[in-house]
Amino acid sequence: MLTGETIVCAAAADWHGMWARAQQLMTVYARHNNRVLYIDPPITLLSPIKNPELRRRLSARVDQVGENIFVYRPPVMLPFGNMRRWVNRLNQQRLGRALIKELRKLGWSPTLFWTYLPNSVDLLPVFGGDVPVCYDCADEHTAFPGLIDVKTVSTMERELFSRADASLVTARELWERKKACAPGLTLIPNGAEVKHFGQAMEETLPVAREVAELPGPVVGYVGAVSSWLDQESLAALAGAHPDWSIVLIGPVDTDVSLLRGYKNIYLPGKKDYRELPRYLKAFNVCVIPFKLNELTVNVNPVKLYEYLAAGKPVVSTALPEVREFAPLVGIAENTAQFVELVTEAVKNDSKAEAARRVQVARENSWEARAEAAARKLAACRKPR
Known part of the structure; x- marks a missing residue:
């Protein structure tokens, strides 16, 4: 060192x-x-x-x-x-x-x-x-x-x-x-700051008030809401499950009129890094819904490791750097599969799977x- x-x-x-x-x-x-x-x-x-x-x-x-x-x-x-x-x-x-x-x-x-x-x-x-x-x-x-x-x-x-x-x-x-x-x-x-995001698994950590009362299941994203975000897949998920909540934590720097057309999609903006575990604790599934383009195929998303450190199920679009984490992470090749994999992740999570995710995060600190x-x-x- x-x-x-x-x-x-x-x-x-x-x-x-x-x-x-x-x-x-x-x-x-x-x-x-x-x-x-x-x-x-x-x-x-x-x-x-x-x-x-x-x-x-x-x-x-x-x-x-x-x-x-x-x-x-x-x-x-x-x-x-x-x-x-x-x-x-x-x-x-x-x-x-x-x-x-x-x-x-x-x-x-x-x-x-x-x-x-x-x-x-x-x-x-x-x-x-x-x-x-x-x-x-x-x-x-x-x-x-x-x-x-x-x-x-x-x-x-x-x-x-x-x-x-x-x-x-x-x-x-x-x-x-x-x-x-x-x-x-x-x-x-x-990598991930494993100890920090691992707080999301602690029973004593309070859920962020802003998301505590949202109807569940809750699907969450943490990161910039930018031009590379696959809004069509998120809109399809919101339409398929109108009783769910989809929360996108992060600064908005692109047109999100499509997302704002759904009452079950929430854009609370950027949150303090120290508070993120309190939001992640509310999420049933975490997503990485990136479009595939010249920028994103070269990205190794930090949020992947942070989601895993929080023990959360993860579904991503087919980014090259995320593929190697399958089947621990669901990899969606298209919008229909994205909706399908998120739906399955909500139903099939377990404490054993959460422990596997955290172990992988520890290996990538x-x-x-x-x-x-x-x-x-x-x-x-x-x-x-």
Whole structure:
């Protein structure tokens, strides 16, 4: 395990947003006597226009969020950095100057740069070539909707792979796509904070009041309600079982008029990570209803491991990374089968099956993932 490091982490998600791989791994390392400066992804001058809530992020700041963990909200950047390389270079130079100032205030000298962003290749000069680099590739960045140029992002990613001391991916499909860029590429899937989500099985834990009185059975989803969500399958499930409740926990950033047409589909929004076990406890079945596209086939869903840690039956669309968990997890090839498998899961759950799920989750903990990544970094680290 890493210990005694000062890690600068360029993340793809806000620390206070949906908790996923970056926050989890950095939290594990902080517990093992490493200092972490977690950099929230910068916003651009256009961001508050598209999302007014981002106006609160216009000022740069550093906050301590836990023992050994500080979060840096960087200054506002120019738009189109993922479309024009020269813009990205200007942005990363600006970020680099600001980052150096904050590190000096903290009295820290980085010993490891850990990044999730291809565009951070242009930030590397700030470390002067003396700091080892780990690129943890968790997504197919060219498949995200928005203002990107595929060629520009692909070029930056290839350069980052070539300059990284250690390169990781979260999914086998990603490994197949990226292995030519990084011969030593290592597959380290996502995981779960098993103890946290295991609270959902404790009799003494109260169910979240918001879902406690919903008519059951309750089918639940935790994650972003985005364009990749298979709303048609959820609508079919709601129509087939109008007496059931379907609860989608997470921020909504796409048109959900189809879902709002069903009285038994509830969208209570994003909930605090600490409260999620109280919601999961109310669910009879948990689902991963993703459309199959270039983005999702490269995803190793964190929610899979969290659902299992909570002991819940899981039904998913046919994502490549979920298939290997069959038959423990129901894999639906189409909408009709999705409805059928959820219906069966509600009827056939048992304590023995719940115990099997928790055991699989224990084998896929974030602590184990952090240890595997640390071993890879130790093996790849170049003499300095």
